[in-house]
Amino acid sequence: MTAKAYCQQLLENVKEKHQDKPEFIQAVSEFLTSIVPYLDEHQEIIDRNVVDILLEPERIIQFRIPWQDDRGVWQVNLGYRVQYNSALGPYKGGIRFHPTVNESIVRFLGFEQIFKNALTFLPIGGGKGGSDFDPKGKSEAEIMRFCQSFMTELQKYIGPDLDVPAGDMGVGAREIGYFYGQYKRLNQYEPGVLTGKPVSMWGSYARPEATGYGLLYMTENTLAAHSDTIQGKRVLISGKGNVGYNAAVKARELGAVVVGISGSSGAVYNENGINFDTLKDMIDNRKDFSDMERSPGSEFVEAKSIFMLDKPFDIALPCATQNEIDEEVANNMIKQGVKYVLEGANMPTYDQAIQLFKENEIIFVPGKAANAGGVAVSALEMSQNSQRLQWTFEEVDSQLKDIMENIFDLISETARRYSEEGNYTAGANIAGFMRVVDAMQMQGLV
Ligand SMILES: NC(=O)C1=CN([C@@H]2O[C@H](COP(=O)(O)OP(=O)(O)OC[C@H]3O[C@@H](n4cnc5c(N)ncnc54)[C@H](O)[C@@H]3O)[C@@H](O)[C@H]2O)C=CC1
Numbered sequence: 521m522t523a524k525a526y527c528q529q530l531l532e533n534v535k536e537k538h539q540d541k542p543e544f545i546q547a548v549s550e551f552l553t554s555i556v557p558y559l560d561e562h563q564e565i566i567d568r569n570v571v572d573i574l575l576e577p578e579r580i581i582q583f584r585i586p587w588q589d590d591r592g593v594w595q596v597n598l599g600y601r602v603q604y605n606s607a608l609g610p611y612k613g614g615i616r617f618h619p620t621v622n623e624s625i626v627r628f629l630g631f632e633q634i635f636k637n638a639l640t641f642l643p644i645g646g647g648k649g650g651s652d653f654d655p656k657g658k659s660e661a662e663i664m665r666f667c668q669s670f671m672t673e674l675q676k677y678i679g680p681d682l683d684v685p686a687g688d689m690g691v692g693a694r695e696i697g698y699f700y701g702q703y704k705r706l707n708q709y710e711p712g713v714l715t716g717k718p719v720s721m722w723g724s725y726a727r728p729e730a731t732g733y734g735l736l737y738m739t740e741n742t743l744a745a746h747s748d749t750i751q752g753k754r755v756l757i758s759g760k761g762n763v764g765y766n767a768a769v770k771a772r773e774l775g776a777v778v779v780g781i782s783g784s785s786g787a788v789y790n791e792n793g794i795n796f797d798t799l800k801d802m803i804d805n806r807k808d809f810s811d812m813e814r815s816p817g818s819e820f821v822e823a824k825s826i827f828m829l830d831k832p833f834d835i836a837l838p839c840a841t842q843n844e845i846d847e848e849v850a851n852n853m854i855k856q857g858v859k860y861v862l863e864g865a866n867m868p869t870y871d872q873a874i875q876l877f878k879e880n881e882i883i884f885v886p887g888k889a890a891n892a893g894g895v896a897v898s899a900l901e902m903s904q905n906s907q908r909l910q911w912t913f914e915e916v917d918s919q920l921k922d923i924m925e926n927i928f929d930l931i932s933e934t935a936r937r938y939s940e941e942g943n944y945t946a947g948a949n950i951a952g953f954m955r956v957v958d959a960m961q962m963q964g965l966v
Pocket residue numbers: 687688689690691731758759760761762763764782783784785839840841842844864865866891892894895
């Protein structure tokens with residue numbers, strides 16, 4: 521069977537089996553299309569049906585999370601942990617709290633996480649989890665009770681050499697702190713069971729910043745490879761959460777002008793650069809954009825996406841959520857003169873939009889490479905916890921820079937070798953796949 525026919529057959533099977541999981545099908549489809557040129561040279565992978573095995577998670581755990589709200593009324597939510605692939609190390613990946621979380625979402629995130637983690641060259645397998653719990657509007661006490669109930673069940677399945685969760689959308693250091701407290705109560709002192717912990721409880725310096733900073737280190741490397749620099753570039757960022765905010769901070773530090781940033785209720789735009797003092801105040805105090813729009817030159821804009829604005833810009837950093845950039849949004853970005861798109865979020869761009877970028881020679885770096893800085897520093901947190909040491913911010917940041925540079929070199933060389941110069945999607949998928957598949961084969965495909 522040819523590589524193309526094999527991948528088509530696998531995709532048909534996935535579509536048939538998972539008709540109700542569009543995000544999972546989307547992630548698998550992009551991946552299978554990319555790896556064909558590599559499989560063309562590796563018939564043995566097809567003969568052993570390795571990709572079919574890789575597409576199946578090793579394990580999916582689904583559980584209920586009963587919790588009491590502030591009125592004393594019992595509520596229940598669904599929890600998930602997908603332990604997708606452990607060929608390269610313990611399952612590693614975040615926990616997401618968002619009402620849209622379902623099996624399709626955690627499967628797609630877990631699947632992408634396998635290859636992202638492989639690109640870091642650190643000893644971590646792929647996993648992901650979450651709950652359809654909506655943290656918006658919940659009190660501090662409700663968040664704590666929910667996290668404790670979530671961990672009461674999850675703690676049965678995790679461990680520092682088994683599965684090491686971290687944060688994702690809706691889960692930051694506060695939630696990780698509550699998770700860890702409950703884990704410790706039911707087990708024993710073992711900080712290596714979670715990453716993204718507050719620094720005061722053996723978290724790593726620079727973990728909160730790592731995904732956003734790493735995205736900007738990747739941006740610098742990408743622009744340099746195209747004989748360009750970030751100085752003075754106009755940047756638009758969707759999402760003002762952990763990733764978006766830290767990306768904005770680093771972009772400004774490196775000399776770019778952050779002209780706009782968005783949240784779920786709208787965006788702020790200022791052609792001279794947004795006001796970082798009001799941005800920080802808004803984030804620290806969980807406020808909306810109302811103060812920011814009062815900064816001189818700023819305007820609040822409501823749009824389907826910040827990338828739909830009729831404003832010229834050079835670099836797009838989608839850092840909010842999946843499937844934010846469809847063909848309509850991509851066409852507007854192209855009209856506004858965008859030159860580079862680097863994904864801070866996981867799968868924010870539809871395949872058709874990626875295709876439009878390619879046709880218009882816009883440089884595109886997929887999330888599994890561009891946002892790998894977060895999980896990389898999580899793996900460094902695991903190392904520090906094993907050593908019972910804490911490295912300085914500068915030490916961790918310097919390792920993060922090296923890791924992002926290595927990932928860029930790896931995906932560009934792999935793209936050149938198996939696909940075409942600058943096809944970083946193919947480069948990332950193939951490079952991650954090669955590592956995982958080699959390990960799976962050496963372990964006897966178990
Ligand atoms: N936290 C991490 O270390 C990593 C996160 N990611 C990905 O980055 C993305 C963002 O994650 P975090 O920043 O951690 O989450 P977060 O919960 O800290 O922030 C998400 C932000 O996105 C905004 N948002 C949600 N929907 C939006 C929309 N439709 N338009 C504009 N803004 C919207 C929210 O208001 C919030 O400000 C997710 O796709 C996540 O999977 C990827 C790698 C690591």
